[in-house]
Amino acid sequence: MKVVPSRLSEWVRPVTLQQPACAIIEIERVSQVFQTSARKDHLALSDISLTIDEGAFVSILGPSGCGKSTLLYIVGGFVNPSSGAAKMKGQAITGPGPDRGPVFQEFALFPWKTVLGNVMYGPRQQGVRTNEAEAQSRALIEMVGLKGYENFYPKELSGGMKQRVALARTLAYHPEVLLMDEPFGALDAHTRTRLQNDLLNIWERDRKTVLFVTHSVDEAVFLSDKVVMMSKSPGRIRQVIDIDLPRPRRRNELLLDPRYQKYVVDIERMFDESDEAGSPS
Amino acid sequence: MKVVPSRLSEWVRPVTLQQPACAIIEIERVSQVFQTSARKDHLALSDISLTIDEGAFVSILGPSGCGKSTLLYIVGGFVNPSSGAAKMKGQAITGPGPDRGPVFQEFALFPWKTVLGNVMYGPRQQGVRTNEAEAQSRALIEMVGLKGYENFYPKELSGGMKQRVALARTLAYHPEVLLMDEPFGALDAHTRTRLQNDLLNIWERDRKTVLFVTHSVDEAVFLSDKVVMMSKSPGRIRQVIDIDLPRPRRRNELLLDPRYQKYVVDIERMFDESDEAGSPS
Amino acid sequence: MMSRFLSTNILLGVAPIVLVIALWQGLVSFGVAPAVLLPPPGLVFGRLVQQLETWTFQQEIAATVVRLFAGFAIAVVLGVSIGIAAAASPAMNALVRPIVRVLAPLPKVALYPALLLLLGFGHGSKITLVTADALFPILLSTYYGASTVEQKLIWSAMAAGTPRYEILFKVVLPAAMPAILTGCRIGLVISCIVVFLAEMITSTDGLGHALVTAARTFQAVDMFVPLITISLLGLILNALLGAVRSYLLRGFPEA
Amino acid sequence: QQTIRVGWTIPAEESKYWMMRRPAEFPDIGKTYNIEWTQFQGTAPMTQALAAGALDCATQAPLSLANGVVGGNLKAYIVAQHVFEKPGGFSVYWAVMDDSPIKTIADLKGKTVGISVIGGGTQGPFNLLLKQNGVDPAKDIKLVEVGFAVSEDALRQGRVDAVNMNQPFAARAEAKGGTRKLFSLSQAMPNIVHILEACRADFVDKNPDLVKAYVRDITSGMKKALANREETLKVVNEVLKAPIPVLETYLLKDNDFGRDPGAAPNFPAIQKMLDIYADTGMLPKLDVAQFKHATIVAPLQ
Amino acid sequence: MAKRAAPALACIGLLAVWQVASLVLKSDSFPTAIEAIRAIPDILGDRESLINILASLRRMAIGFSIAVLVSMPLGLLMGRSRAVAAFFNPLLMVIYPVPKAALMPIIMLWLGVGDITKTLVIFLGVSLPVIYHSFEGAKAVEEKMLWSGAAMGLSPLQRLVRIVLPAALPEILTGCRTGLVLALITMITSEMIARQSGAGNILFNALDMGQYDTVYAMIIIVGAMGICLDAVFERVRARLVRWSEPQFDLPLSFS
Numbered sequence A, B: 001m002k003v004v005p006s007r008l009s010e011w012v013r014p015v016t017l018q019q020p021a022c023a024i025i026e027i028e029r030v031s032q033v034f035q036t037s038a039r040k041d042h043l044a045l046s047d048i049s050l051t052i053d054e055g056a057f058v059s060i061l062g063p064s065g066c067g068k069s070t071l072l073y074i075v076g077g078f079v080n081p082s083s084g085a086a087k088m089k090g091q092a093i094t095g096p097g098p099d100r101g102p103v104f105q106e107f108a109l110f111p112w113k114t115v116l117g118n119v120m121y122g123p124r125q126q127g128v129r130t131n132e133a134e135a136q137s138r139a140l141i142e143m144v145g146l147k148g149y150e151n152f153y154p155k156e157l158s159g160g161m162k163q164r165v166a167l168a169r170t171l172a173y174h175p176e177v178l179l180m181d182e183p184f185g186a187l188d189a190h191t192r193t194r195l196q197n198d199l200l201n202i203w204e205r206d207r208k209t210v211l212f213v214t215h216s217v218d219e220a221v222f223l224s225d226k227v228v229m230m231s232k233s234p235g236r237i238r239q240v241i242d243i244d245l246p247r248p249r250r251r252n253e254l255l256l257d258p259r260y261q262k263y264v265v266d267i268e269r270m271f272d273e274s275d276e277a278g279s280p281s
Numbered sequence C: 001m002m003s004r005f006l007s008t009n010i011l012l013g014v015a016p017i018v019l020v021i022a023l024w025q026g027l028v029s030f031g032v033a034p035a036v037l038l039p040p041p042g043l044v045f046g047r048l049v050q051q052l053e054t055w056t057f058q059q060e061i062a063a064t065v066v067r068l069f070a071g072f073a074i075a076v077v078l079g080v081s082i083g084i085a086a087a088a089s090p091a092m093n094a095l096v097r098p099i100v101r102v103l104a105p106l107p108k109v110a111l112y113p114a115l116l117l118l119l120g121f122g123h124g125s126k127i128t129l130v131t132a133d134a135l136f137p138i139l140l141s142t143y144y145g146a147s148t149v150e151q152k153l154i155w156s157a158m159a160a161g162t163p164r165y166e167i168l169f170k171v172v173l174p175a176a177m178p179a180i181l182t183g184c185r186i187g188l189v190i191s192c193i194v195v196f197l198a199e200m201i202t203s204t205d206g207l208g209h210a211l212v213t214a215a216r217t218f219q220a221v222d223m224f225v226p227l228i229t230i231s232l233l234g235l236i237l238n239a240l241l242g243a244v245r246s247y248l249l250r251g252f253p254e255a
Numbered sequence D: 001q002q003t004i005r006v007g008w009t010i011p012a013e014e015s016k017y018w019m020m021r022r023p024a025e026f027p028d029i030g031k032t033y034n035i036e037w038t039q040f041q042g043t044a045p046m047t048q049a050l051a052a053g054a055l056d057c058a059t060q061a062p063l064s065l066a067n068g069v070v071g072g073n074l075k076a077y078i079v080a081q082h083v084f085e086k087p088g089g090f091s092v093y094w095a096v097m098d099d100s101p102i103k104t105i106a107d108l109k110g111k112t113v114g115i116s117v118i119g120g121g122t123q124g125p126f127n128l129l130l131k132q133n134g135v136d137p138a139k140d141i142k143l144v145e146v147g148f149a150v151s152e153d154a155l156r157q158g159r160v161d162a163v164n165m166n167q168p169f170a171a172r173a174e175a176k177g178g179t180r181k182l183f184s185l186s187q188a189m190p191n192i193v194h195i196l197e198a199c200r201a202d203f204v205d206k207n208p209d210l211v212k213a214y215v216r217d218i219t220s221g222m223k224k225a226l227a228n229r230e231e232t233l234k235v236v237n238e239v240l241k242a243p244i245p246v247l248e249t250y251l252l253k254d255n256d257f258g259r260d261p262g263a264a265p266n267f268p269a270i271q272k273m274l275d276i277y278a279d280t281g282m283l284p285k286l287d288v289a290q291f292k293h294a295t296i297v298a299p300l301q
Numbered sequence E: 001m002a003k004r005a006a007p008a009l010a011c012i013g014l015l016a017v018w019q020v021a022s023l024v025l026k027s028d029s030f031p032t033a034i035e036a037i038r039a040i041p042d043i044l045g046d047r048e049s050l051i052n053i054l055a056s057l058r059r060m061a062i063g064f065s066i067a068v069l070v071s072m073p074l075g076l077l078m079g080r081s082r083a084v085a086a087f088f089n090p091l092l093m094v095i096y097p098v099p100k101a102a103l104m105p106i107i108m109l110w111l112g113v114g115d116i117t118k119t120l121v122i123f124l125g126v127s128l129p130v131i132y133h134s135f136e137g138a139k140a141v142e143e144k145m146l147w148s149g150a151a152m153g154l155s156p157l158q159r160l161v162r163i164v165l166p167a168a169l170p171e172i173l174t175g176c177r178t179g180l181v182l183a184l185i186t187m188i189t190s191e192m193i194a195r196q197s198g199a200g201n202i203l204f205n206a207l208d209m210g211q212y213d214t215v216y217a218m219i220i221i222v223g224a225m226g227i228c229l230d231a232v233f234e235r236v237r238a239r240l241v242r243w244s245e246p247q248f249d250l251p252l253s254f255s
């Protein structure tokens, strides 16, 4: 089933039109097998192929445990796939690099650094002067709503606050590609909406490519050019849906847009149609 | 502002009617001050008073960092409030007990035990025979959709899978009061809905009292008898809203119910009206 | 409130030491141990205070402290760098692991005569012995600490563009810091023991030498003064290490 | 069957080595009484062990024993003697390299000198000799502690300018050559007693028969050791693990220490040593009579 | 294959370095590796030596076991209770830096010169790292895991045994590993001053007699024992803490 909203051709999508759509990330027949402690092989990803255009905002939706995080690790270069290959700009990905910035599901903040120290880490590493890095970082910290918490250590933050620090830390060093693993999962609706808008602003301004894992169909449709739907056990790509909605998108306008609603409803229905969560292979 | 849906008196709410509403948990003028590493005092909770009736399903909604988890810790007896007191059945809470079962935001699984080992831990501790405990645990694991993963260690699970194990682990030993901190936060919409229903079933069957932290207004309205809205910096109770919707609730029926929609919209608007996330005191 | 907390802690800590001294006094008073082997604590502490003011005793302390610090410092530098290198690079690991397995359990004192001939009777041989003995606890703790650093911390830093060798200093080292400091604490105690032992075996100065001279002529009080001194020294150094620890680990949950 | 706890050390207690390694040769050991042997590193720790009551009898040097008496309230009897410096035999000496500019004791001024144990038994006579030659032992030389086992190496490596030598290390060094004798202890006094056997007085008083049997065996052990050199070499080799060819070069020969055929203590010589220690300020004046038991003293038949 | 050969290669390399160094230094008290290896069969062929070595190993096993059994609970308690830590920390820091060799006279007074004394010395050597690693390991246990346990109705003691212990196990095992190394060292050095039987007996006897080939042969033997014990220990460790092994290869590897 393919969702194609009717009569969209006349809509202008500024971002994708301004630049020729050329592939920045290519994932080719990637599979991932894990060895479990019980010495059994566990197939987490099976034969994934996916192409992401430069400047595109791609969301991945899928049931819990379907391999979304694993796919992100592979694109990030943290994990080598058991078979297949991931490429960035035509070059095979062999390791992590500052061109691809991850926001991990578990945050992975440096416990020995304060909020400010965590956020400043990236820019300093890129050679930005301390003053400048600090100014930028403070601005980002304010953006994620943590002004006043600059000198707190991660252990002194709530779950959602840690998540926002992790987000700011990655944004701070301006990676070309953002690999975000449920970056708003622990946030309340209000903060989440604000950050979604901020992220969209950054994306539109800097022409970033974003690979975005989320569990919220809403969020995926609101943010993305493309939604990748995965099925589980083993994780496969079920469907890739182009979201043809105008940009820049404003939440309150969009909510009233019937096409938006149709996308959401269609995607939700697709998931409902899928069978129950399976068992490991 | 108080949300009172009109003409609700004739609706029957089976659970609350079957038993006299008597307070099981009383929180009285609780405040919590943290000492940060920078040697400053940070007021996380300020003067919280709240009463929870036996068998009630109470949700807490509030911006990230407003002190929801801290409040749960206090009711759980894990943290002593800086001032004020929490009581359970009229007795001051002095420490944790198997009558109050927490599901932590960070899962806190035992890494040296398999999924089955984690879930069986509580029942075994309560003196349930191994066979029986195992049977019960396997049923719970199947309920949370992890059949086949019984022998996996926590490090081999995805974020959402860990969260479900944490949920099963707490449900397994049948605490009277459930203290759940965003227990569905890392789950996809489909799994989430299924587990919401399962939780409601358990709650209706066993007459449990549930204190439930969530970021989803939807979820709060769908599940709760009462929604507590908090504001942040320092965390205070802004409003307590009774949700007068019929039970048992069915998601698809409810979604079309205008009262349900009104609750959701009203609560969301209330949050939108609130000021931006503040800074620490 | 904080200060009250602190003072109860200090009280708790002083209590067992007072108990030990009381037990000591009791042993002497009730004649369980003859005074020639175990002099009464009052006498020992009196003599200690008296000795601390003398120039010669201060020099003995200085000699011991210099060797202790030098040996310990070298052990820390070597132990931490080798430990981290072994955790980071399989090649280093393959090299270091068997060598450590062989060298760690060797009784280093047996090498002391060879060290004496090689390095002379001065500081060199003793510092080397201290280093050799304190090295392995630090190295082992560092190695285990560094090899269990959480993966995603390293990933985060790599993604931020940290070169691989810098990861060692910027992530692995701070993340393994709790384990390293535990190793250092053990290494410090071992340093205290070994420097004293080396001075006892062959030396012309230092606290260990002071003890041996006193022991040979059965001057029990003078024998216990260096013992108490080294034990106080250990206490002070450990307190310093504790302060360093709580500063370095202020961000960690356990600090 | 009673047990006697005995401390021993190496390298020159042949009669005790015989008792340890050839107990069958002795009528009583293992039959009427038992010996629990504990080896110590040097005589000083044994003095402490005696004082602490952890040993009943032990090898002692005159100085360590006297220290125990003065400082440690030890009461003990000298019951036998192991080795002494017989005239013409071996005497502990200080060696220098052949090509060393040090020709006389006076040349030691300003040099680094090794001694086996600072404040040990050899230091009394050593100090006496230095003083006699106008060298202040406290100011004019740098004294370092060099155990006998490493003394040869320390000298050859130039770590010390002069060092004391003892058997069997002296024999080994001489065989190699390149060193020469500067002076020996016998220049300070003849008949220096190096090691003797002492027993705690309270133990002797309580178990006179037991100690008597023990001393009797020491006497007969000494006899056996002197009578059967072949076997003694084997026994010493088993204990010291030193190769027989090395032992062969000196053990029980003219270039070895002297041994009294009945292991009898030479009390006058011991008294003379105590006097030297008193003169050099190492000890207060002591009378050797307090170490003498009326009946229990070697030789016993 | 290369990985399997690495330990052997490292040992051979170590021996080669030694051989060259001893040839360069040309000192009687530092024999060549070949001389030392030649002396090994003499030691191992001697029944008496074997009995000696076995006696040492027995003492070590006893000292090590008791130390682990006593220190681990103490360390864990210290890690979970500030009061216990405040009570024991200064006490331990006063006791440990004192070299046991210096306390020999007093220890002999009560415990004699036999097995008990030596086992005590081994005990003290092993307990130092085990206490501190257990201590730090217990401190670092994630609070919420304990909370979960408490909510399931575990008593404080049960929490200590069933949560703190397994959670801190990797760290405790690091301590035991260091303890094993120290056990071997103290097994030898405890026989330095007073000896009846044991591996240290052989070693120090040879040292006193200047038979350096035997000294170094003994050192090789102790090193070999270290390797064996270590290999056994690694197996046990791998089995006990399989759950904590890193999931992916450390991406730091430069290979």
Ligand SMILES: Nc1ncnc2c1ncn2[C@@H]1O[C@H](COP(=O)(O)OP(=O)(O)OP(=O)(O)O)[C@@H](O)[C@H]1O
Pocket (backbone or CB within 6 Å): A034, A035, A036, A042, A044, A062, A063, A064, A065, A066, A067, A068, A069, A070, A071, A105, B155, B156, B157, B158, B159, B160, B161, B186, E247
């Ligand atoms: N180290 C591992 N060993 C074995 N299996 C693993 C390991 N890591 C992940 N898996 C398995 O791989 C599958 C995919 O995991 P992944 O974390 O990618 O899921 P996910 O899609 O991110 O899920 P979630 O939405 O819950 O975070 C899961 O079934 C998990 O059990």
Ligand SMILES: Nc1ncnc2c1ncn2[C@@H]1O[C@H](COP(=O)(O)OP(=O)(O)OP(=O)(O)O)[C@@H](O)[C@H]1O
Pocket (backbone or CB within 6 Å): A155, A156, A157, A158, A159, A160, A161, A186, B034, B035, B036, B042, B044, B062, B063, B064, B065, B066, B067, B068, B069, B070, B071, B105
């Ligand atoms: N150990 C601590 N030291 C200092 N401040 C702390 C500590 N723990 C929590 N806080 C502060 O207390 C406040 C409330 O934290 P809490 O975890 O209860 O928030 P929360 O409502 O659960 O947020 P979230 O929805 O993001 O999980 C935060 O501002 C946090 O910074």
Ligand SMILES: [Mg+2]
Pocket (backbone or CB within 6 Å): A068, A069, A070, A105, A181, B158, B159, B160
């Ligand atoms: Mg995931």
Ligand SMILES: [Mg+2]
Pocket (backbone or CB within 6 Å): A158, A159, A160, B068, B069, B070, B105, B181
């Ligand atoms: Mg929270």
